[in-house]
């Protein structure tokens with residue numbers, strides 16, 4: 161697509177955007193009494209206007225039926241509430257319904273998955289992950305390795321960028337898997353790297369891991385609702401994600417997990433069990449001896465947070481209507497427009513560079529800008545101008561134009577603000 165740094169093009173692209181109406185289904189926050197330009201959906205997605213009604217529906221059931229809410233005569237009573245989420249959730253991650261389950265929080269689910277899928281032995285005990293993984297993932301890995309009596313220094317193998325680079329080469333990842341494969345128990349990668357915005361080739365990593373005899377799992381916090389996923393076809397063993405970023409389900413809202421259906425009837429697999437993972441038909445017999453439910457449901461621990469689940473359901477409804485395919489199409493165009501404008505500015509003022517891969521196939525909507533200098537001054541300036549983005553130490557600004565609610569005009573306006581700020585910073589220097 162041919163871009164230009166112009167308001168006319170932004171206006172035209174917004175007019176042609178078949179998803180443009182979705183913006184109106186979200187509350188846009190204000191900064192300095194002006195509607196914000198929100199590029200922070202990679203951190204916390206905006207609130208859908210429909211969420212309150214979904215919450216209120218469950219508040220009403222609680223008010224009027226109290227405990228009967230669990231088993232009242234409705235398909236989405238609280239006992240079965242998670243089932244109403246499986247269809248749209250499985251579509252988003254490319255899974256069968258039995259393979260997905262909404263539950264807990266992301267870090268909790270990571271631990272639960274490692275209990276099952278990280279089973280180190282004296283000869284096979286390593287975990288391969290990306291260098292600079294999200295800190296919570298690093299702590300999960302470190303603590304699990306120690307829990308099993310291994311030394312993280314030896315057992316954790318990080319794949320890093322080459323000198324002077326920020327992102328990873330596919331062949332370097334595969335090479336590390338080949339080199340350490342026969343002493344590795346688990347490969348755990350972020351599907352889309354939170355800092356650089358790099359989208360990894362999950363299919364290739366899974367294939368290489370399986371050829372080496374390891375389990376393979378992904379943290380999809382930054383991938384779900386951002387890029388199309390095919391977890392089942394890629395034969396991934398497990399995956400986890402949160403719902404408060406691109407899935408717009410509210411701060412700390414409940415997370416999700418994928419467990420490949422090949423493990424659906426494996427009561428022998430070690431797991432941390434709770435009564436909500438028990439075979440649902442027999443759960444209320446309250447008997448001794450854990451019998452897991454079929455599929456991912458067999459990893460549930462506790463009865464679920466219905467208010468949080470209601471917020472997830474509101475969001476899933478929007479994704480169902482918009483469809484991930486159409487969102488991805490717009491996303492590639494919107495992020496491409498942002499990239500073009502930033503590169504135009506950079507030609508004249510090279511104080512930053514985009515460290516996210518230039519290939520749309522290797523990224524989602526997020527672009528990460530690395531500043532040689534003045535990162536904080538730039539961030540303060542865009543904030544002052546009603547842009548909400550995020551800053552990651554020591555000098556990276558992350559910008560996520562989200563196809564559900566961002567416009568091409570948002571991107572153009574950001575470009576003007578950055579261009580003016582760069583000029584001001586240069587004049588000061």
Ligand SMILES: Cc1ncc(COP(=O)(O)O)c(C=O)c1O
Nearest residue numbers: 265266267294296354379381402
């Ligand atoms: C990639 C990634 N993993 C894990 C987490 C931790 O999520 P939670 O606090 O929901 O467990 C985050 C949070 O932003 C994240 O971005």
